[in-house]
Amino acid sequence: MGVLYDYFRAPSVAAVRAHMDENEADSPLLGDFDGLALKTIDPGVILGQLIAFAMGREWGTDLVDDRLVWPEDGEQDPEHEGPWVTVLDDRVRDVLAGIATERVPELAERWATVEEFGGFGDAGYLREVITDFTALATRAREQGESLYCWMTL
Numbered sequence: 001m002g003v004l005y006d007y008f009r010a011p012s013v014a015a016v017r018a019h020m021d022e023n024e025a026d027s028p029l030l031g032d033f034d035g036l037a038l039k040t041i042d043p044g045v046i047l048g049q050l051i052a053f054a055m056g057r058e059w060g061t062d063l064v065d066d067r068l069v070w071p072e073d074g075e076q077d078p079e080h081e082g083p084w085v086t087v088l089d090d091r092v093r094d095v096l097a098g099i100a101t102e103r104v105p106e107l108a109e110r111w112a113t114v115e116e117f118g119g120f121g122d123a124g125y126l127r128e129v130i131t132d133f134t135a136l137a138t139r140a141r142e143q144g145e146s147l148y149c150w151m152t153l
Contacts, residue, residue, distance in 0.1 A: 003082075005042055006150045007133070008035025009140035013069045016085055016148055020070045025083050027150050034139060036132050043088060043149045049114045050130065053107050054095050065089040066149060083152035093147045096137035104130050 006027045010016045019031050029035045041047055043066045045059075052059035066086035071077065099107065104127050111130070112121030140147055 002040070003042065003151050003153055004039045006035055006037050006039075007136065008033040008148050008150065009136060009143070009145045010148055011143070011145050013087060016087075017070050017072065020083075020085060025070075027083075027152075028085075028148070029150075034136065036129075036136055038129065041129070042151075043086065043092075046114065046116050047092075049116075050107065050111050050133075051092055051095050053110050054099050054103070064092050069148070081153060083150055086149050086151070088147045088149060090141075090146055093137045093140050096133050096147075097141045099130060099134045101131075104134075 006029050008028045010019075010028070010033055016028065019028050019033070023031055027037070029037055043064050044061065048061075048064040049059045051063055055063075057063075066088050068084060069087050070085040071080060105123075108123045108126040108130055111126050112123040114121065137147060139145075
């Protein structure tokens, strides 16, 4: 099936780590965190392409900077098989929060054509995803929070 992704906002890395440690690494969406269960949208490539379209630039591997925050020192543990949590840089949050409502249909149409959707990108669904992502990012920015991505195999 592949990797599954949930995106959420949280006040701090410490709050995320506490949730993960206290809840058997379950998705933070099952707890007190506000977020989106997007399942197939990875941060670096698929979300990165939306960010590129929103910024009016070419996609690149450096566009979405995310850093592993759970498990602590997980980079050094080759035996860990998930889940993992990364924090997205606040620039990504701010780009998402800044997407104007009138741009959503055009961005969804373009995003639906990316190769990673395998020809099955649904612009109608992706309009909802962009709208929900924009709202989540706006709430995070207003609260001084960051966006995180929980992923599992």
